[in-house]
Amino acid sequence: MECSRDNLTKNEYAKIDELQPEYNRMMCPPSADRMWPRKQNFGKCCYVQYHNFNALGYLPFENAFFEGMVSDSGVTVSKKRDCLKLKGERVYLIVGMKQRGHRQKDFYLWCYTQVEEIEAFENENYGVHGTDFICKKPIRLNDLPGFEHFAKHTMGSFAYGLQNAINDPFSQVLMNDKLYASMEKYNQKALRWLADFEDGLEDSDLWLTNKDGRNHPSWFIFEMEPNTSTAYLRVRAISLLWNKKFFIEQFKIFCKRFPEVQTLCIPVAENDEPTDEIAYKAYDIAKKFSNLKVQFYIP
Incomplete structure (x- = not known):
């Protein structure tokens, strides 16, 4: 036919x-554009990788944010053999995030990696190593001209994985060097960078930060239940507990704001015992606070 x-x-x-x-x-x-590339050719490569926040449960560099600095060394993992051709090229990262109350995902241009080394793993994956350059502020792409075609046809609704998008005119948006800065610029400023990004998110469950009346950002790791002496460790914060020093410092700050804290509730997965590795670490840390009770709950 x-x-x-x-x-x-x-x-x-x-x-x-x-x-x-x-x-x-x-x-x-x-799509037709993948089968018959457009005659326009803006350059050699514009590889794009997708980060599905809702499937993975975290943002790129999330753990580094809590250290107050971000590393400029990045790695992308893919099964595509195209990785073997990427030395010297750039891989641009787009983050997709579904917010509560939004009908569609929001897509953000996040960073790019200048590829320097390629590593082959035994499980047929490839590691693409290089230097990261982060967006000065993540750019919401949804309403930009040409993005709908780019996302649906060129990127196949981001189901294709790592892919060269150079034949789509929208690649020029991604390749604009003025949008990016060296990661070193954000050392000791990562909290502010993240808080400024979260200002544009309407779903409070996704926030890792909050701001006080003077617009100073702080970590949003614990929540105080109204009219009680019970505090809750937020679910996304549970991945931080390997860093005991950070946890203790932040909990001390929280207790100064809410001196009435007597109980800390720690989330665990359904059917898991409280001796689950992460919950056990949290329990071990919480024991360092005198007169503090620890309870576990299923979110």
Whole structure:
């Protein structure tokens, strides 16, 4: 069956639904732009990697933020053999985040990695190592001209994984050097960088920071239940507990604000025992605070 280029993807979706084949069942069939690249060629490469926040549960560099500084050494892991060609190229990272109350995901341009080394792992994955350059402020891409086509057709709704997007004009947005800065610029300023980004998020469950009346940011790791003496360790904060020094310092600050704290509730996964490795670490840390009770709960 012949059809126009504009209808190719639509007809392929329909045929796959009709035939229900055992093979050739990609989540997103290749778009016409991938099969017939545009004649315009803005450069050699513009590789794009996707970070699905809702699937992974964390933001890029999240643990580094809590150290007050970010490393300029980055790594991208992929199964694609294209990685072997990436030395000297750039890999741009886009973060997708579904906020509570939003019908669609928000997509942010986050950083790029200047690739310096390629590592092959035994499990057929490749590690792409290099120097990271972070966006001065993550850019929400959803409403920018050309992004809808870029996301749906060139990136296959981000189901394709690591991919060269140079043939899509939207790649020029990603490749604008004025948007980025060296990671070193944010040493000791990572908390402010993250707090400024979270100012634009409406879903408070995603916040790791809050700001006081003077616009000074602080970590949002513990919550005080109203009209009680019970504090809760927020679920996303549980991954921080390997850093005992950081946890203790932040909890001391919290207790100064809320001296009535008597009980700390620590989240655990359903069906897990309180001796779960992470919860045990939290319990061990909390014991250092006199007269503090520790309880576990299922979020």
